[in-house]
Amino acid sequence: MENQVEATDAALKLIAEIVEDHGPVMFHQSGGCCDGSSPMCYALGELIIADHDVKLGEIGGATFYIGGDQYEVWKHTRLIIDVVEGKGGMFSLDNGRGKRFLTRSEICSVP
Secondary structure: OOOOEEEOHHHHHHHHHHHHHHOOEEEEEOOOOOOOOOEEEEEOOOOOOOOOOEEEEEEOOEEEEEOHHHHHHHOOEEEEEEEEEOOOOOOOOOOOOOEEEEEEEEEOOOO
């Protein structure tokens, strides 16, 4: 499968800042519970990846996952991870930096 996630320059810069502070990181696209549909950034290995999670690709050297049910809905969508001003997700490493990750999307080609 081709990489279904990409990052803007601003997102790559924020990832690099977080990696400098916390070491390697990973992402999981939130399913819309407490923190809406924000991409959540965790220290590598901090979140247990379930059998139903799907690897969408990598951004800034970090693996990016999405839940299987959510993937079924978004499987024809390319996620573009960007940064905006605001508070990050409660458990996400972007929290407290005055900026947060945001998922934008575009429809991919459907075979």
